[in-house]
Amino acid sequence: MIRWLMNEAAILLLALQFLTRLPVPAARLFTQARLAATPRYYPLIGLLIGCVAALAYWAAAQVFPPLLAALLSTAATLLFTGAFHEDGLADTFDGVGGGVTRQHALEIMKDSRLGTYGAAALVLALGLKAAALAALPLAFALAALIAGHGLSRASAVLVIAASRYVRFEGKAKPVATGLGWGGLAVTLLSAAAILAALIGAAHCPPGAILSALAGLALGHVALRLFFEPKLGGYTGDALGAVQQASEIGFYLGLLAWL
Template sequence: MKNQIASFLLAIQFLTRLPVPGWFTYSEARMSASAAYYPLVGVMVGALCSAVFWSVSLLFPPLVSVIIAIAAGLLVTGAFHEDGLADTFDGIGGGHTCDAALEIMRDSRLGTYGTAALVAALALKTATLTALPAHMLLFAFPAAHGLSRLSSVITLATSRYVRAEGTGKPVAKGLSLPSLLIASVTGAAICLAWIYLLPEAPLLFGLIGLAIGHVAMRAFFEFKLKGYTGDTLGAVQQASEIGFYLGLLAWL
């Protein structure tokens, strides 16, 4: 139990800028196991976005409230996944070979491809969420953030890490069956909570959109890289999250 709690805290520490207690000891085994809690951390981030949206919407119109809620998510995560999305597009767009792409993705500077992808992603989120009914949006945030991080975990389980070293290396050494099960159960719980509180049809459309985003993003980078990096996991999360929102909107 102590190891599981430590892994959960490591997941929070890795995916967000939230403070965590310092009593636990880091180990690669615990870091690897932390992937089991990525969806749960995603739900926490999404719940924060929902709370910010609800609070701000008491004073401001939907567009302003959505932008502030998205900004709150960026603040609490340090734009961690958005940075991965931008680096992925810079690398795949600017690198003619796998090695060249990986080298570009290591560069901390933001290029044209990454800038365009980041602007497009934030614009799509803003436009889509603003178009959703407020009551659905409150549940869309935690569902999308949680399920899109499950999408990243699925990538961990079904692809290979292509760098010799990197921030994702400890997690990439192998996702155990119990960890995958915990992440999957969290995803199932998100879906069941949605079905209990809202109609099933928009969830189905959202899941279809999420799956399309997952597959499309993986096809985009795996064709060249033949695997994944920490940056591309962020790109998968972003594409899956946006796909979920677009699926909800398509249902309306």
């Protein structure tokens, strides 16, 4: 039991190292098997990122108007994660938008330069996040940030479970085959716990929760319909794009209910 707990703790630390810029001392804990198992904990790491975002929003809202507070909160998450998922969103739109063929799209997505499609998608995504959060009452915005970051990363993990990785190598290759049914169960249980906490702590009405989840699901499906026909599956960048679309969809769904 102790050995199992230590192994899971190591996997959790590797997931934290993978998704954030925190200086996690996990190098001595690394194995390929543990890295492959990290997706099961992505929702929990997302929950931590959401708490950082909510704290930044709350602190900024004490001094600045809502839109500026939302922009500063977004900036805090970009610093905390190294714009990891936002980079994936931009690369996905550059590749799928500019690639004539599947191979051409994959080559563009590996290019570190930012193109027109990626720049437009990135500006639009950041603008939608800030505008949606600023339009929500403060308590709802804080709850949405915490839950939205966690649930949107569960949404990305569902792509790993339901689709196939299309590169022979890449940053997401180690995690593409390590999820398994047990890991998927942990992901879904984590998402359910986040929802339960949102309902209990923030007193969100059922209609608000359903509307927010509908928005998240719409973002998930829309992005997969955008890149999967061209790519025939997903890449690490595509997972970032799904996370971003799901997060934005969650905020917009909640705002639509209000």
